[in-house]
Amino acid sequence: MRQTLGWWYTATGAARERRVWGTGAVILLALLFPLINGWLHLGWEAKVIPIALFIILALGLNVVVGFAGLLDLGYAAFFAIGAYTMAFLTSTVSPIAFVREGHPVNFFIAMFISAGVAALFGVLLGAPTLRLRGDYLAIVTLGFGEIVPLVIKNTPDLTKGTQGMNPIGYPEVPGVLFAVDPVPWYYLIVVVLLVSVVITGRLRTARIGRAWAAMREDEVAAASMGINLVTTKLFAFSLGASFSGFAGSIWASYLQVIAPEQFDFSVSIFVLCMIILGGLGNIAGVIAGGVLLGGVDRILFDWISGGVHAIGAAIGNQDLQLMDVSRSRQLIFGVALVFMMLVRPEGLFPSARRRAELHAAEELGEGAAQQERAVFVEVEN
Amino acid sequence: MPLLQVDGVHTYYGNIEALKGISLTVEQGEIVTLIGSNGAGKTTTLRTIAGVLRPRQGSVRMAERDLTKVPANQIVRMGIAHSPEGRRIFARMTVKENLEMGAYARTDKDLAPDFERVYTLFPRIKERLKQRAGTLSGGEQQMLAIGRALMARPKVLLLDEPSMGLAPVLVELVFRTIQEINAQGMTVLLVEQNAHMALSIARRGYVLQTGTIVLTDTAAKLAQNEMVRKAYLGEE
Numbered sequence: 001m002r003q004t005l006g007w008w009y010t011a012t013g014a015a016r017e018r019r020v021w022g023t024g025a026v027i028l029l030a031l032l033f034p035l036i037n038g039w040l041h042l043g044w045e046a047k048v049i050p051i052a053l054f055i056i057l058a059l060g061l062n063v064v065v066g067f068a069g070l071l072d073l074g075y076a077a078f079f080a081i082g083a084y085t086m087a088f089l090t091s092t093v094s095p096i097a098f099v100r101e102g103h104p105v106n107f108f109i110a111m112f113i114s115a116g117v118a119a120l121f122g123v124l125l126g127a128p129t130l131r132l133r134g135d136y137l138a139i140v141t142l143g144f145g146e147i148v149p150l151v152i153k154n155t156p157d158l159t160k161g162t163q164g165m166n167p168i169g170y171p172e173v174p175g176v177l178f179a180v181d182p183v184p185w186y187y188l189i190v191v192v193l194l195v196s197v198v199i200t201g202r203l204r205t206a207r208i209g210r211a212w213a214a215m216r217e218d219e220v221a222a223a224s225m226g227i228n229l230v231t232t233k234l235f236a237f238s239l240g241a242s243f244s245g246f247a248g249s250i251w252a253s254y255l256q257v258i259a260p261e262q263f264d265f266s267v268s269i270f271v272l273c274m275i276i277l278g279g280l281g282n283i284a285g286v287i288a289g290g291v292l293l294g295g296v297d298r299i300l301f302d303w304i305s306g307g308v309h310a311i312g313a314a315i316g317n318q319d320l321q322l323m324d325v326s327r328s329r330q331l332i333f334g335v336a337l338v339f340m341m342l343v344r345p346e347g348l349f350p351s352a353r354r355r356a357e358l359h360a361a362e363e364l365g366e367g368a369a370q371q372e373r374a375v376f377v378e379v380e381n
Numbered sequence: 382m383p384l385l386q387v388d389g390v391h392t393y394y395g396n397i398e399a400l401k402g403i404s405l406t407v408e409q410g411e412i413v414t415l416i417g418s419n420g421a422g423k424t425t426t427l428r429t430i431a432g433v434l435r436p437r438q439g440s441v442r443m444a445e446r447d448l449t450k451v452p453a454n455q456i457v458r459m460g461i462a463h464s465p466e467g468r469r470i471f472a473r474m475t476v477k478e479n480l481e482m483g484a485y486a487r488t489d490k491d492l493a494p495d496f497e498r499v500y501t502l503f504p505r506i507k508e509r510l511k512q513r514a515g516t517l518s519g520g521e522q523q524m525l526a527i528g529r530a531l532m533a534r535p536k537v538l539l540l541d542e543p544s545m546g547l548a549p550v551l552v553e554l555v556f557r558t559i560q561e562i563n564a565q566g567m568t569v570l571l572v573e574q575n576a577h578m579a580l581s582i583a584r585r586g587y588v589l590q591t592g593t594i595v596l597t598d599t600a601a602k603l604a605q606n607e608m609v610r611k612a613y614l615g616e617e
Contacts, residue, residue, distance in 0.1 A: 207485075214471055214482050220433060221469040223453040224462075226486025226533070 030190050034183045044299065045182045049254065051294030052189045053247050058274040058290045059196045059283065060243025065272070066281035066351075067204060068236035069216030071138040073268055074125075074145020078118045078241040080263035082248025084152065084159060085114035087258055090169025095158045107171035111249045118245025119238040126237035130230055133219075145268050149260040164259030168252050178253075185254050192246055201283050203239075212236060266330065270297075273337055279347030288349055293333070301326035382445070384409045384568055385430070385461075385537050390439035392422075392429045399425045401592040402439065407537065412559070412569040414579040414600065416613055417589035423572040424466050426589070427539050430570070431463040432456040443537070457486045460536035464543070466572075468526040472515030476506060479514050479525055483532030492532070498565075499528040502558055520551035527558070537568045544575045556582055576613035580604045588613070 029036075037044050057079060064072045087094065089110040094100045105113070129140050152159045159165065170178045171188065178184050203209050211232045214222040223229055252258045270293070278289020305325045312320025325332075340347070383406035392400040400422050407413045415423045428434045430441050432453035441448045443459055451459060462483075471479050480499060484492050500507040503524040509517060514525055523543055530538055540559065544552040552575065560582050563569050573579035580586055580600045588596040588609060596606065603609050610616040 210478075210482065210485070213474065214485075217471045217473060218469050221465065221471065222482075223433070224431060224457060224465060224469075225482050225529075226454050226457040228452075228454045 027194070031187075034186060045186065047298040049182055049185050049189060051291065051298060052186065052193055053251055053254075054271060054274065054294055055287055055290035056189070056193050056196050056247040057244050057271045058278075058286050059193075059200050060240045060247070061271050062240075062275045062281065062283070062286045063200055063203070063243070064236050064240035066275060066286070067200075067209060067216075068212040068233065070233065070236060071134065071141070072237075072240070073138050073142040073265075073272070074148075075141075075240070075244060075271055076263045076265070076267035077125075077145045077148035078121060078244040079248040079251070079267065080148050080152065080258075080260070081121050081241075082114040082118045082245035083252035083258045083263070084165070084248075085117045085245070086110050086249035086252040087159075087165040087168050089113060090253070091165050092167060093160060093165055104169045107169055107253060110169070111246060114249035115242040115245035118248065119242035122238035122241030123234050125241075126234045130233055142265075145265060149263050152260040152263075159260075162259060162261070164257050165252075166257035168256055168258070170253060185250075189250060192250065196243055196246075197283060197287070204281075204283070208232065208235060270333070273333055275347075276337070277340060277347055279350035282347075282349055282351035285347055285349030285351070289347065292348075297326070297329055297333075301329065383407060384444055385570065386442040387426070387430065388440045388442070390426070390429055390436040390441065392425055392434050392436045394425075399592055400429065400436070403589075403592070403594060404439075405587050405594065405597070407568060407570050410563075410566060410568055411585065412563050412571060412583045414571040414573055414583035414586045415589055416573055416576040416579055416586055416603075416609075418613070419574070420591070421589040422592040423589055424541055425592075427463065427541050427570070427572050428465075430456075431461065431465075431539055433463075433465075454486075457533050457535070461539060462530035462533040462535035462537070463539045464526045464530040464541060466541040467545070468522050470514045470517075470522050470525050470529065472513065474514055475511055476514050476517070476525060477510040479529050480506075480532050483529035484534075486533060495532050495534060499531055502531075502561060503528055519546050520548070520555070523547060523551075523555055524558070527555075527562075531562070531567075535567075537570060538562070540569060540571045542572060542574060544573060544578060552578060576609070577604075580609075 033048065034045060036042075037048075057075070060078075061072065061075045064070050064075070086107075088096055089099060089105040090107065091104070092100060092102075094104075099105065104110075125141065125144050129137050132140060153161055155161070156163070171184075172178075173184070176184045211222070211227045214225060214227060215229060215232055219229055222232075255262075274289040274293045275286045276289070277293060278287065279285025305323065308323050308325065309321050312318070312323070385407040387403055387405045390400055390403045391398060403422065403426055405413070405415075405426075415426060417423050425434065429436050430448075432448065432451055432455070436449060439449075443461060446459065448456065448459060448461075456463070471482060474482070480496065481492070484495065505521055506524055506528055509521065514522065517525060523545075527538075527540065527543065530540075543555050543559065547555065556578050559569060559571065563582075571579055571583060580603055583600040586598065586600045586603045587594050588603065596603065596608065598606070604614070
């Protein structure tokens with residue numbers, strides 16, 4: 001039991017019991033959700049799919065940003081690469097003649113290939129940025145995030161450009177109708193999500209997780225301990241990218257049409273907001289952040305819009321009747337993020353270590369502050 | 382046969398030649414110290430040995446093995462542990478985790494005797510295992526930095542300015558501990574601004590001035606040397 005569950009099962013006594021029951025309840029809720037949705041007539045079946053999918057993205061980005069401390073602002077690029085790989089392998093408009101002529105790759109095989117291709121691009125992006133840190137790394141990744149949709153837009157021979165690729169192959173499971181029913185999609189995504197949680201959770205406390213933590217704190221000292229910074233960073237990039245490759249491939253097949261503007265900068269920022277809001281580095285926090293932001297975006301905004309429309313109808317105001325709150329999502333999320341940074345920069349459910357990092361001044365003694373300054377002086381030199 | 386041998390090393394920061402042909406040797410079981418004023422190249426020498434910096438000319442050899450092109454993360458596997466200037470402990474990890482990081486490169490996982498050794502040398506570290514390293518006092522952080530380096534079970538320990546920023550009573554304690562570690566058989570290369578303390582525990586010393594070695598002798602003789610007394614021991 002301990003062998004397979006790793007860190008998750010290492011706490012003792014009441015803490016472990018709480019964790020077992022808490023996790024069990026969340027998993028049960030997730031698995032029973034389609035039934036609950038039916039009983040309560042919520043009509044959320046199509047809304048929870050993108051939410052769950054974006055949580056997979058958040059878990060992957062959390063490996064890069066939360067564990068390894070590499071700020072990646074172009075994460076949507078890997079999402080796009082995963083989606084387009086799926087399209088290339090299964091679409092009737094694929095640039096690969098063999099696929100186009102009626103031999104699509106099986107969805108589940110294509111899903112793994114997509115993740116692999118995304119991981120490869122993770123290494124390609126990671127390699128030139130190895131010497132960059134902080135702001136500089138963020139700018140390069142931002143550039144990469146812009147380049148990928150632009151390349152897709154401008155290579156219509158391969159990708160159909162802005163017109164988008166459609167249709168894309170469905171998963172084929174005997175007796176399950178992916179084409180008409182959202183529920184199998186939901187279960188597919190939840191399974192991938194659970195696997196992602198287990199993998200990232202185990203990595204955090206594994207040898208590589210400790211190397212990431214050390215590297216995040218002090219690269220020079222980490223190298224002196226025997227950590228190979230090159231492979232450690234590249235592994236973080238490629239692993240993070242592979243999660244979004246999985247998510248991208250499922251997303252492409254689910255939507256049946258993909259176009260470059262679905263993968264713009266706002267997607268990267270939305271995923272980053274999820275992990276910052278929830279708590280960088282803490283898996284439960286990241287999931288909570290994803291549920292919260294996704295829920296607000298897909299469900300709460302609709303309710304508010306409905307409320308505003310009702311008020312508009314009651315007082316006879318045309319503007320209110322037509323107002324769509326979700327069109328102000330960028331503004332609302334922006335304000336929320338600024339507010340979070342001011343009052344609770346570590347996120348709602350931070351990992352203990354991250355909390356310490358953000359409250360260094362009050363928690364750590366003068367010695368640490370001194371060391372901090374010494375590090376800054378070194379960096380400036 | 383010296384355990385560690387640095388031969389005609391030239392190291393640059395960009396175009397600035399920080400080391401202008403440094404040669405030194407460290408024998409098995411010795412404490413050797415590098416003294417000199419700010420900017421003389423002491424830390425640069427240590428960082429070159431540790432692989433953090435690359436020499437443009439010259440070589441670093443450890444037990445007849447050429448280390449000149451070995452990357453920093455492999456140096457520790459060659460038996461050289463580096464306790465860097467400014468300590469550079471992992472402030473947000475716990476004390477225990479810092480010590481575990483010290484043993485990161487080891488392939489054997491029998492760490493218990495090494496933890497015991499660190500606890501015996503630094504009883505105060507043992508009291509604070511679960512505490513975040515950044516909350517330790519300066520002296521405790523220095524002890525942790527040395528303890529972390531020892532966890533790699535090295536053949537040579539490179540210590541960079543262990544007295545930096547410490548109260549005199551703690552400097553005394555740290556140096557006594559270095560002597561104790563040496564008495565257990567550890568070879569130590571010590572860089573210090575506090576020449577008085579360094580020469581009192583070392584067997585031999587090298588005096589650095591603007592990137593060259595100007596003087597080398599046994600520590601006892603260096604302590605008597607007129608130039609050293611005037612320039613580094615603050616005597617008239």
